[in-house]
Each structure stands twice: as C-alpha cells, then as structure tokens.
Amino acid sequence: MTTVTRRKVEYPADGLTMIGHLALPAGTDRRPAVLLGPEGPGLGDVERARADALAERGYVVLAFDLHGGRYLSDPEDMLARCMPLLADPERMRRIGHAALDMLRAEPRTDPDRVAAIGYGTGGAIGLELGRDGVDLRAIATVNALTTGRPEETARIRCPVWAGVGSEDPIMPAAQREAFTAEMRAAGVDWRLVVYGGALHAFHHPPVDHPVRPGIGYHPQHARRAWRDVTDLLAECMPVTE
Template identity: 45%
Template sequence: MMVATREVTYDVDGLSMIGYLAQPNGPGPWPAVLIGHDGVGLEEYQRQRADDLAAHGDLALAMEYHGGEVFFDRPDAMLSRIMPLLADVERLQSIGRAAFDVLLAQPGVDPDRIAALGYGAGGKIVLELARAGVPFKAIAVVHSAFPDDKVEEWSNVAGTFLLCTGSEDPVCTPEQILTFGRALQEAGIDWRVEIYGGAEHAFWAQPRKPDGSLAEGTAHSMTTVPGVSYDPKATIHAWRAVLDLFGETF
C-alpha cells in the first residue's frame, strides 16, 4: 500500500516538537497508532515503523519529545534531558497528551480504534497516557520504563498489553516486566510478554557513528547505559509481535 508522510510540528514542554506522520492512501477511517521513541530521540527506526504501520492500513504518528534533538553521541546530554522527564509523571503525560491530540486531529482517524507503541522512555509515556484514561485498544512497549504498578492505578484501564524485552537487558529486566504484568493481571487487563534470549537493551537500535550514519557490527561505540547491543533477530521478532497485536486488535 502506498503511504503519504510528512513532519508535524507542535509545541509542548517549552519546545517545538517535530513529529512524523505516515498515513495510508484513501479516505479512511483508519485505526491510528501513537509511537513513542526511546531516550536517544526520534530516529529513522521509529519513522520506518510508522511507514510500515501505514502500509498495513494504520495512520501512525511518531511523537517527539526532545525538540528536534537526537543524542547519538551525547550520552550525558541525553541523560540530563531524559532522567528529569522520567521522574515527572505530569510532565510525561502532558508531552504524551499533546502528541495524542495531534494524532486525533488528523482527518480520517477512527477515534474508537487507537493503539500505542513505545520504546524505552517512550514506552513509559504511552503507559502513563493509558493510566490517565486514554482509551487505547492495544499498547505495545519494548524495553520500557514502567509506571507505578499498584493494581488500583490500572483498574479502569482496558485494552491488551504487549511487553517486550531482552533476557539480558539490565534496564528493563524480565523480572520487572513480570512484576508489572502481574499488576495488570490483578486489575483484569489482558497482557502478554515476549522475552528474547540473549538480547540486551535497545536491541533494535543499529550502531551509529557520531554523525548518525550506520556503523557495522552489533556493538555501539558510545552508549548511555551498560548492556546495550544490536540484535537483528530480536528486532524482527519484536516487530512481528507488534504487528500481530495490532492486526488482532483492529
């Protein structure tokens, strides 16, 4: 299916955000997916995921929350930006809500068929939106940071949750995923887990040079946290799981 793409600029958190919109051809109505990037920034991988979703018949908006910056070679600057965000739930919800409003405002969006996909800190943003009452029909998160796992915080949340990580991820461990999943289960939420053997944190992210161009191999020349490496097999498996969830939902 042919898709149309464009940048979408909107203001939140004192910054001008530059999101990426991909939509199928035709009049709609379409299911819609909100995508949250990880702490490094909105890069080509998330844009490609938006393109792929649009090719499957979903309108997709990859949100942005660094004001156009991508921290490929500045780990300290990235952590200085991301850690205060992760600690401030209201700020995360505000950032996510602004992007969600942009998504809903697109012509052809079916407001009754909305899903979310988040990586790392972007996973926590979409989870916080769900906790705040955004009616996602499905949520997929990959090596996410997790919100509060108190059961009562999730008792009014619906939809199906997909939680993915690598078995060797030191930041989003399988134990953390199962702890969060048990809270969802006690709240009556449908949830599933995929754990990829041998995969580390941000396993989908191909190594890049300081200028942002792709590098060879699986090891990153500079990382923001320990335990990060590229795993192409886990990348494929996780994306298939996401497509399966959204296909099943819509």
Template identity: 35%
Template sequence: MSRIALLLALLLGASLVQAEIKTSEIPYKAPDGTSLIGYYAYDDAITGKRPGVIVVHEWWGLNDYSKRRARDLAALGYSALAIDMYGDGKNTEHPADAQAFMQAALASAPAAKARFLAGLDLLKAQPQTDPDKLAAIGYCFGGKVVLDMAREGVPLAAVVSFHGVLAATSAAKPGAVKAKVLVEHGEQDTLVPMASVNTFKDEFDKAQADYRVVIQPKAKHSFSNPDADRLSHAGHGSEKGPDLGYSKVADENSWADMQALFKEVFGQ
C-alpha cells in the first residue's frame, strides 16, 4: 500500500470513530437498607471529569423513559444517573400502583431525602463526575423530589422540574435554597393547576430563591414523555385515566431551557 493510500485509510478510519454512550445498572442501598438500582450513563469520548446530573423518575418508577433521559444528558456531555426512589428499580404502568408507590416513597420526608442523597453520593463516586458541579432534574413525582431537595438546601448548582408536583413537604425558608431553580409547567396541566404554580411562586419569593417558572402553552401534565398519551389509558380498563398528554414543542422547548441553565451554571 502506498503512503498516500495508507494515509487515506487512516483518515477514513478515524472518521468512523464515534462517541459511544456507555450505560450500566449499579446497585446501591439507602441508609435504611433498602436496595436501590441506579442507571448510569456517560459519553466515553469525553476525557476527564464533567458535571453530574441526577434524574428522578415520574410516579411510574425507574422505567425506560427516565433511563433515556440519562442517556440524553450523557450525549450532552454530562455524567448522568437515573436514581431509584422506590426500591429494586420497580416501575409500573398502572396509575393505582404508581399512586401507591409514590405515597409510600413520600410517607417519610427524611427517608425520601436519604434515598436522594444515596443516589447523589453514587453519582459523585463515578470517576467521570466532577463532584463540585452537580445538578438534578425530575419529572412529575421526580419534580417534587428535586424541588424538595432545593428547599432543603442540598448543594446543587441547578434543579429543574418538568411537569412536577409543586406542593412543598416543608416550605423553603429564606436563604435556604442554594440552587438555581427552573420549573417547566404545562398551561393545561389539570393535575397540578395554576393555583399550585402561584402558591409555589409565593413560597419561593418569600424564600428569596433564584428561580424561574416557564409555562408551556397548550401543554398537559407529562408533556415531555412521548408515552404520555398511551399511559393516560394504560392499566385501568374502561375507566378514565390521568389527564396526560405529550407535546413535542413543549418537550423540545423545556429541554432547551434546561440546557441554557446548565450552560449558565456550569459554563458548558
């Protein structure tokens, strides 16, 4: 092979090398001994440490959607961990089961916080994670979890709630919220009505928090999840299910808002 042919072969070969998102399931435990499963994702083409982002699932549990969001974050250059707030990675598509799982997870605020912090510790322990640059995002139930962590003053640079439950387990105190907070809410969300949004704003104003609420036009609860329309009819026979709906526009716009916030706080 001539030197020119060899050079071309090397160049073509190099062009075929692409980044690969590496994923793994990592077992861990809550302080009370509950077995949990984390879904970890990162881009192996990036060298060195990078900001870490926790993903907290919807009330359905640690399902394919929350895992996909971890991969999406990894593709953006973050070290991402979808954590398990229910135990054993369990999930469901039945609203009654989801409601029961969520209520059990929120029955004890200290236990819920401990499960979140166990996941945060797991993320910080990954060699790809910069432990000084951390954020958390959450969906539905997960939105409440990450907002409660912000209220508790957990050291996170940013917190993003997508169609999250906004009611506080314990209202934020002045000066307690350290994270920059972004709330993405659907205009037509009947599960978390605008009255809840106004109550949230009043709470965070009094807490002197750095926050932003974005109302996504014509969007229902669970607007970011492409399975929302199907899940609104799943698992309950002929009975009317939760008022959910996917919105491609709201999904893409809210994700862009998140990226802008992360660029602000992490500089990348």
C-alpha cells in the first residue's frame, strides 16, 4: 500500500476558518490533484477516508470544509446553513475557489491537472466551479444534480459525471430531467448514472445521528459509484509513476 501523508490545512472562506484534510501520496513529484467536497453535514471521517484512498492511487487530494470545522449532525442545523448556500451560486463559488486555491498552492499539486468530485452540497460546489469556467479535468457529483444559470453551463470545459439514486426524493425524476436538459443544451460531455432502488446519500455508511427522510445506505451501489468516480479520474487524469 502506498504511504499517504495527511495533515489539516486552514484557510479562510465564507467568513469562517475552514479546516480541510490534505492527503498526499508518496514521493516528492507533482501529481494530479482532486478537490473533494462533502455532503451537507460537512467534512467527516468518510470524506477523509476517501481522500486517503485517492492519495493511495497517486493523487494529491484536499477534502474541503463547509462549516468552519463543524460537522452539522442535526438535520435542521444542516438545512439552515446549506439551503441558503445552495441558493447562492456566487457564495458556493467563493467557497470552492478558496479550497481550490489551497489545493493549487500545495507544491505537490500539478495545477494543470485538477478534478473536482463531491457529494451533495460539495458536489454542487464542484459544478459551480465548472460553470465559473475553472479549468478542471473532470467533475463528478453524487446526489447533486443542481441546475444553475443555463447560459453559464457552456463554460464547463471538462467531462461531467453524475450519479443519483432512482428513489431519491430529494433529487427526483424532474430534477434529473432538468439537469440533463441543461447539460445537453450547453453541449457538455456528460453522463448520468441512476442507481436502481437507491435513496439519497446511498453512498454514505449509516451514521449515529438523525437524518432527513429519504436517506439510506446501499452498500452495493456505494461501491459501484466509487468505482465510477475512480474510473472517471483514471480516464481524464491518469496517474503516471
């Protein structure tokens, strides 16, 4: 197994001091890099483990923070912060750019080979970076079929992969159709995978705090979605030793 170096990194964003998780692969050379965004509750052990797993594959990874070092385990607290955020593309972009600047400042990062992947709110931020014209190699989003200002979607310059559960009440069929229409109209290289029988946050192992209705873990589809994300990275941003 490749040795991974991990450290906390602090940076300002959204009026807060964000505390991200940086994972570095073995070696001293520059590597392709991944900006990894968490679900609405914020950066937790699941996202840190995913960052470490990608670093083992040879990527520099920053799992970024949403809430100034807090994990919002109460659904009402999470919604109170995330719903206004999701309704404000410029604010999402500022949070994304702050994290991206931190990732690109890492000496091990190849600034010309950066991808954004994310879940829920973190995935929406990745999409907004693409709509803002950021030079990314790939965008992958799970449970974040957010639509934006259609005239800006054509600024996405990389392949977009999206995954969602067929039974997700938070991202229902109408949302899938709106997302698909926006990507098609903009001429984006896009893919949408609908995982049959899966609910919202199907990728996330069970948690020990209350969750919103319509959320449920699907281990088989969680493994499939992770494989789809890593396949996208390998296609668009291969690691060369």
